[in-house]
Amino acid sequence: MTEENRSHDEVLREALEEHGHRYTEQRAAVYRFLASTDKHPTAEDVFLAVRNDVPVISLATVYKSLETLVSCGLAQKLTYGESSTRYDGRTDPHHHARCLACDRIVDVPGTLPSEDLEEMDRETTQFRVTGYRLEFTGYCASCHSEEAGTAPALA
Amino acid sequence: MTEENRSHDEVLREALEEHGHRYTEQRAAVYRFLASTDKHPTAEDVFLAVRNDVPVISLATVYKSLETLVSCGLAQKLTYGESSTRYDGRTDPHHHARCLACDRIVDVPGTLPSEDLEEMDRETTQFRVTGYRLEFTGYCASCHSEEAGTAPALA
């Protein structure tokens, strides 16, 4: 393993431990793959890719591992109208641009959106922006009291 | 029917015609319900609600009708990690806030997001904002040429 891989493993071990989960080869492989790609793979994509690294892993385990990573804050779940859920291993603040033609998802740097579409257009590399959608997360009036646990910076 | 309902029907007729679809009682009932609520119902919610208005309608027809409305620009499809797809009959520019506790979805007025979370907090009525997510839509570098048809203002 390279130094970078060892670093990934350490990050993973720490996060898992902190959340009361165990380190396993399957979870490590899923995390390594997610962290190594800037594509935004589906569970099946991850399954197919990880098969090459790990002797045997099942699709169900990939689903379970992804869920575990998300719950540890090491991955993000992205859903769109079409097809399957996508997963993103980047944990720094950023946004996404989805191509209406090919469904590719591209990362957009930055935390706050620009003031106008033109600037957005420039920010999203090589991407011609036609629209956007903003979703806030938090707690509604009737749920303020139940607000427990952590508040994700980017949900 | 009230005047408002007649107006809904006219809007619907026009939009359907424009897209080469026919006006039917089922589509009208689905559209009327969607336009009358500020909740963001699932297909099943729509099915149950519409049953009261229309003698007989099937869940499959509700799915087909919703798909038709979306394709005519009369409704929006909203997907989140959890459970089913939600539908929104509002067609003016606005955003959404989702409660992490109860999954309720609240409308947020305005087109461009505010500069800071505090202001967002004020904008989203009674909603305590902890995070947000921004999704651009458009066409990636390799798909520029294929860019055909209409570009939705808010996808």
Added chain:
DNA sequence: GTATCTGCAAATTTTTTGCCAGTAG
């Protein structure tokens, strides 16, 4: 040693489809 995890297959859940009769235009 023991609680957690994995793989497998079966179950669930959500959405789509094929087909024939019914209806809009």
Added chain:
DNA sequence: CTACTGGCAAAAAATTTGCAGATAC
């Protein structure tokens, strides 16, 4: 009339679950 629609039931697609054996710690 004739093509588009709706209902029904079956299919498909995506994700989850129960369980028994394997594994981390």
